[in-house]
Amino acid sequence: MAERELQVQEKQQVAGAAEQTKPGLLFTPAVDIFETEKELVLLADMPGVKPADLDIDLRENTLTLSGEVLAFETKDEQQVLSEYEVGKYYRQFTLSEVIDQEKIEAAMDKGVLRLRLPKVEKATPRKISVTAA
Amino acid sequence: MTYHRLFDFPVRGWKNPFEELDLMKRRMERLSENFRSRKEFSGYRSGVFPALNLTEDKDNYYVRAELPGLETDDLDIQATVNSLAVSGERKIPAEGDNVRYHRKERESGKFSRIINLPDAVDPEKISAGLSNGILTVTLPKSEVARPRQIKVN
Secondary structure, three states: OOOOEOOOOOOEEOOOOOOOOOOOOEEEOOEEEEEOOOEEEEEEEOOOEEEEEEEEEEEOOEEEEEEEEOOOOOOOOEEEEEOOOOOEEEEEEEOOOOEOHHHOEEEEEOOEEEEEEEEOHHHOOOOOOOOOO | OOHHHHOOOOOHHHOOOOHHHHHHHHHHHHHHHHHHHHHOOOOOOOOOOOOEEEEEOOOEEEEEEEOOOOOHHHEEEEEOOOEEEEEEEEOOOOOOOOOEEEEEOOOOEEEEEEEEOOOOEOHHHOEEEEEOOEEEEEEEEOOOOOOOOOOOO
């Protein structure tokens, strides 16, 4: 696994999202989602998004991530070679587990978002013992 | 194929009667490709990770790459007068034994890339920074390559 060579992943442009008021490109960030007994953790690659420019929204089981990326180039710079495009990140998920909305934690580090979504008490699996009536 | 030779038959022109059609097809494809690519990203692709953007202003070249989650220690940058080599490894640490994945789209692995610069730079003065997952390498143009204002007398 560690010996694998990284391949260029073409950035996936978002199709079908509601139209934007501001012009610009929208991309889907690559994410990992995993689950432990107590929480759901989401990791998303959003290079270029500052912690302040990230917007996380959860309502009615729909989680929306959107990250604004500002242009890095100064005005005097001219493009010589362009292999990737820069744009906003946008992605939505429907959460199947019941999430404790109060306890959601988000951390942005080196362009990677780590979002912890704790499950509510009710959703954590519990052993149910059957008693004979 | 030998039977052609038995008769006085124009062999050359008949090897592939569809040759002309193939050629036409290829030309049409190229034409429609040109139309299509105008809408999409028309950038150059090398197929080597990481994808780089190169810009320039009067004094510097800037090379940028999206490298989310990388530490400065994971990167190795080397430069000569006219080339820049970027290599490293992206590590995604394991999350423990009791996790079950729903999705795994982020990739880890090693990479190594070299690009040629359009003009000479000063390798001594190159600087690099990593912020929010974006690598920016600033390469000052060497004195020789810098544009000079010429006064008209």
